[in-house]
Amino acid sequence: MSSNSQLGNRKLIIGGFFCLIVIIYLCRLFYIQVIDDQYKLDAEKNAFRYMTEYPVRGYIYDRKGKLLVFNAPSYDLMVIPRETKGCDTLGVCEVLQITKKEYLKRIKKASQAPNSPRKESIFEKQMSAQTYATLQEKLYRFKGFFVQKRTVRKYPKPIAAHLLGYVGEISKEKAAKEVYYKEGDYIGITGLERSYEDVLRGKKGTRIAITDVHNKIIGRYMDGKYDTLAIPGKPLYCSIDRDLQEYGEKLLTGKKGAIVAIEPSTGEILCLISGPSYDPNLLVGGKERSKNFTKLYYDSLNLPLFNRALTAMYPPGSIFKLIDALIAQQDNLINRSTVFPCQMGYPPMGGKPKCHAHGGGKNLPGSISASCNSYYSYVFREIVDQRKYPNFIDGYNHWRDMVKSFGPGTRLGTDLPYDKPGNVPSVEYYNKVFGKNGWRSNTIVSLGIGQAELTLVPLQMANVVAIIANRGYYYTPHSVSGVGIEKKLDQRFKEKHYSGVQDPTAYLNVIDGMQGAMEPGGTAYASRVKDVVVCGKTGTAQNPHGQSHAVFLAFAPRDNPKIAIACIVENAGFGGVTSAPIVSLMIEKYLKGKTERLELEKRVIAADLIHGINVLGSGQH
Amino acid sequence: MGRNENSIFYGVDRVSLLVYVTLVIMGWLNIYAAVYNEEHQNIFDTSQKYGMQLIWIGGAAVIAFSILLIDANFYTVFAYAFYGFFIVANILVLFLGREVKGSHSWFRFGKFGIQPAEFMKFATSLALAKFLSNQNIVVNQQFRLRLKDLIKNYKNTIFALLFIIAPLIIIIKLQNETGLAIVFISFIIVLYREGLSVGFLIFGLLAAILFVVSLIVTNLSGLLITLAVIAAASFLFIRRTRKNLIVVLLVYIAAAGVVLATNYVYNHMEDHQKVRIDVLLGRGTVNLKKEGYNVNQAKIAIGSGGLLGKGYLQGTQTKYDFVPEQDTDFIFCTVGEEWGFLGSTVVIFLELFLILRVIFLAERQRSDFSRIYGYGVASVLFFHLAVNIGMTIGLMPVIGIPLPFFSYGGSSLWSFTILLFIFIKLDANRLLILR
Structure with missing residues (x-):
């Protein structure tokens, strides 16, 4: 008892010590509960899946x-x-x-x-x-x-x-x-x-x-x-028409090539076909998928995974004459009655590029219907060497800009991935090839007839014919007409793009020529469609690796066109022989719902150019 | 209630009683939350732990009433008898008890188990109170260095320590219940209150610091050399007499002894105990999936509670068994997760308030016995509080001791109830004692 009074302050020390420990604990608790969020995340990781x-x-x-x-x-x-x-x-x-073993491997993985x-x-x-x-x-x-x-x-x-x-x-x-x-x-x-x-x-x-x-x-x-x-x-x-797409794929059976059709008034793609194709059902499913993919991937003969319609760059051949004709008229260098001589070739260069027998010098529409090479060699050089420009380089650049306004040389900006721009050679390119001052308009005259380094992808070819069908403008080709139930469309597909040629007469003359191509004496008379005014143009794209590619493009009907279409068939020779029948059948199918030319249809389908069975025969040009 | 001198509630401290009841009910609700599953939603279902806890609570109530009924002098008179009885019980359990997880510390009666070590706490408190309150026994305050004086002056201290160390050794060494045994260290606080020399405590504190340091520093000889250098350096500040030389030498030997003993103890610990110390001190790499799992999960559960908690029965960590022992030693995790920082603070404050209340009551006792016993109660409760919550928030090593009145378990609830209510009875009797 006696000591108790002396020890009285020890109760405070003990009580204080207890409180101190508790305060330390509360600080710690405050830290882990309120300040540090890591524990909350850890708790979620623990208990939430x-x-x-x-x-x-x-x-x-x-x-x-x-x-x-x-x-x-x-x-x-x-x-x-x-x-x-x-x-x-x-x-x-x-x-x-x-x-x-495989089981254990998968469990391990x-x-x-x-x-x-x-x-x-x-x-x-x-x-x-x-x-x-x-x-x-x-x-x-x-x-x-x-x-x-x-x-x-x-x-x-x-x-x-x-x-x-x-x-x-x-x-x-x-x-x-x-x-x-x-x-x-x-x-x-x-x-x-x-x-x-x-x-x-x-x-x-x-x-x-x-x-x-x-x-x-x-x-x-x-x-x-x-x-x-x-x-x-x-x-x-x-935007594609399932029946048209199916029909086109059928027609392209056994052929390498592409068909692209566009509705000119909207820019909607009506069909986009690349042959040879494959059944999309092959590329779904687990094991099957990878097996099929490998098979398609390594098919080097057909390259079925290669989308020719967007990525194969072909020389356009004679269809390019349409663009030349339009540019030259816009520049007031030629008119409907302009006639250039043709002596089975381009006279100033000793008959090169060569031409075929079409019965003498033609006027403008006639030159298109007959696809005169000489005529467009003249036209090309008229454009490039026109007096307006102090030298031909400027003239060439003018021509190139005008061509590009029709689509070639740039990606069109469609809604499909991986499309290629094609190629319109630049001045720099030629300077490199021939040396500065080492070339003139005559050096590159074959550009005028769609040959040489000039290339287009089939989609661009279809777009060119859509521009002509529209008489001077196009909508960026797109394959979707609406997204979602509300069918929304990207604003950029509603925008009109104008080509460099806005002269209505120029289009009229060219279209007359295209119509002529489908009439007696025209290059595609054999592929005329009954009761429908089709305007077409044949092309033969020379191919350094073998037989020429057959190109054909057309729109129909002439007034208020519903379809603009381009078709290219590899190694098929003259454009009028294989491509023109395909296009005309497609147009007939699209506008009339069916074809009456069953015999032609049968022959087109049967033609197997991949294995060299050409029942259509091959043309000269 | 309790106006009548004959009422058993006469003089009973209502504040303590209220806090006690609050804690017990909160504990029960949290056990329900911790064990909660969809299939057994009835809180009275005795097949579940919360149902069982209700039975234990009922038992605790009976015990509390009985204690209040018995004359207060009974505890004073039979203090040594209780102590002796439970020492014997704790030895007997080694032979008669059932083995649970490698330790013989449980008496089994069918569905129920009793752990006599739990009851050693109040028995030791009683015996210590009895011994220290005897006539003029005072734990010595002076600190001298002559051996003759040392023994004479510290005779009582040594006896008192024996009261504490005996059960500690029995429980730790024979029953293998480290957690239960370590609690007895808390009685040092009682000795301190009754006059244990501060020098002794400082010595103990230094020893404890050395203990921790020698656990952290793995280079043993380096540590011993460092200590020797410090000892030598001390002569720069004190007079170089022969006496001082001996003192410094003795201190150095003692320090070296602690270091070596620590090393010895650590090396002879069981692996799981070593790991617990490693986890706390961050020694080596702690694998959170193995040895670090308990503490990490406890911290996650508490930490995810935030300020206000996830709400009652909404805790994902405790309810879905991520936290081990969540109904017993880790019950605080449920509080932390479901009631947040606010709830945790309330629980800790309630426990602290009860402890401080006990100290307050102890200080107003006229009898030394009651005061000393009261300090025994406060010390034991505080030790449990500090260690239990400290381990769930990573401030203490994992020592399996319950949170007073909160954790699931009959033995612990009953032992805490006895511990507290004997004191409440002694306090209620304080006015009669010297009348």
């Missing part, structure tokens, strides 16, 4: 509402490696027809980063319906496995593969770069699937599930309050 809900990809329809692409269910076999204890391993191998033994990974992609059926019966024995339903693209008609493109697994690099995607996701790789990916894919949703310490799903987080629904992809209304 974010499950992706895949949206349905948008359907694609043609201009008349006919289905081009839809979705079919597909089944992925998923595995959570940790939960495969007691699984009937051999059963899995048997159903999937894989070896035990699913267990390693970026996968995890606790999380689901794809074990077998897109099983066939048959495999899925057998699997379903035995699934209860396959512990740790489950089936995830997804969708794959399906095509009611095996057409338009190049235009539609295909969907495939995203590349690792791209998945790492783009926030929306993660590895294993599907993305449009080519064609419309690529350019309209953002619209078609929709938006992934997320379901938040709560898991316990054993990674077992306990339920939904907050009854799904924070879940986001998958938003389905929007439908795409393609």
Whole structure:
């Protein structure tokens, strides 16, 4: 007792010590609970499993509402490696027809980063319906496995593969770069699937599930309050005509080449055909897909994956004379009655370029109908060497600018990926080839008849004829007429682009010549269409590697044109022989719904130029 | 209530009683939250731990009433008897007890288990109070260095320490329950209050610091050399007499002894104990999936609570078993996760308030016995509070001791109830004692 009074202050020290410890603890608690967010994130990682809900990809329809692409269910076999204890391993191998070694390899892959033994990974992609059926019966024995339903693209008609493109697994690099995607996701790789990916894919949703310490799903987080629904992809209304596309592909059977048709009044692409093509249904599905892709990829004879309509750069040949004629008239260098001599060739250069027998010097329309080489050698040099310009370099640049205003030499800016610009050679290029001052207009005179270094892709050829059909303007060719149910169209496809030639008479004279080509004495008289005024132009693109490519372009009807179309068939010789019949059949089909020239149709389809069976015969020019 | 001298509530401190009841109910609700699952939603379901806890709470109420019914003198008179009884019980349990997780510390009665070590706490408090309150026994305050004086003056201190160390050794060494045993260290606070020399405490504190330092510093000989240099350097500041030389030498030997002992103890620890110390001190790489799992998950659960918590029964970390032992030693995680910083503060303040209240009551006692016992109660409660919450927030090593009145478990709840209510009874009796 006596000491108690002396020790009285010790109660304060003890009480103070207790309080101090508690204050330290509260500071620590405040730090980890309120200030540091890491623990909240860790807690989410612990207990939340974010499950992706895949949206349905948008359907694609043609201009008349006919289905081009839809979705079919597909089944992925998923595995959570940790939960495969007691699984009937051999059963899995048997159903999937894989070896035990392969099984272990896949389990290992699913267990390693970026996968995890606790999380689901794809074990077998897109099983066939048959495999899925057998699997379903035995699934209860396959512990740790489950089936995830997804969708794959399906095509009611095996057409338009190049235009539609295909969907495939995203590349690792791209998945790492783009926030929306993660590895294993599907993305449009080519064609419309690529350019309209953002619209078609929709938006992934997320379901938040709560898991316990054993990674077992306990339920939904907050009854799904924070879940986001998958938003389905929007439908795409393609501007192509399914029947026309199908018909064109049929006509192009056994031939390498391309057909592109445009509706001149809107710039909508009516068909975009590249031959040889392939059945788009080949490039869906798991195992089949990669097998088929490899096969198509290595088909060096046909190059079926090569989209000629957009990427093959062909010399245009005689169809280019249309542009020359328009430019020269705009420059007041020639008029309807201008006549240039032709002596089976271009006289000033000793008959080169050569020409064919068409009965003497022609006036302007006649020169187009008969496709006179001499005439356009004169015209080309008139343009380049015209007095307005102090030297021919300026004249050449003027010609080049005018040509480019019709599309060649630049990418048209269509809504399809990977189109090529073609080539209109520059002054610099020729300076390099011939040396500065080493060339004149006569050196490059063959440009005037669409040869030499001049190249166009088939889409550009179709666009040129659309400009003529419109008498001087075009809309950027596009293959989609509307996005979504509201059918919205990108503003840039509603903009008129004008060519450098705006003189109506110039167009009238050229169109008269084109009409003449389809009349007696014209280069394509054989391909006339009954009751329809077709305006066409043949072309023969010389090919250093073999037989010339046959080119033909046309629009119809002459007044108020509904279709502008270009066709090129490789190694088919004179344009009037193979390409003109194809174009005329297409026009007939499009305008009348059917053709009456069944015999011609049969012969066109039967012509197999790839294997050298040409029932159409080959022309001289 | 309690106006009547014959009422058992006569003189009972209502504030303590209220806080006690609040804590017990909060504990029960949090056990329900920690064990909660969809299939067993009935809070009275005795197949679940919260149902069982209700039974334990009922038992605790009966015990509390009984303690208040019995004459206060009973505890004073039988203090040594209680101590002896439970020392024997703790030895007997080694032979009669059932083995649980490698330790023989449980008596089993069918569905129920009792851990006698839990009850050693109040028995030791009683015995210590009895010993220290005896006549003129005072724990010595002077600090001298002559050996003869040392033994004479510290005789009582050494006896008092024996009261503490005996159960500690039995429980730690024989029953293998380190957590329960370490609690007895808290009685040092009682000795301090009763006059234990500050020098002794400083010595202890220095030893503790050396202990931690020698755990962190792995280079043992380097540490010993450093200490020798410090000892030598001390002569720059003190007179170089023969006596001082001996003192410094003795201090150095003691320090070296601590270092070597620490090393010895650490090397002879069980692996899981070593790991717990490693985790706390951040020695080596801590694998959060193995040895670091408990503490990391506890911190995640508490840390994810934020300011206001996720709401009752909304905690994902505790409810879905990410936190181990979430109903017993890690019950505070449920509080932290579901009630946030605010709820955690309330719980800690309630516990602290009860402890300070006990100190306040102890100081107003006229009898030394009651005061000393009161300090025993406060010390034991505080030790539990500090270690239990400290380990969930990573400030203490993981030592498996419960949060008083909160954690699941009959033995701990009952032992804390007995501990507290004997004091409440003693306090209620304070006015009668010297009448």
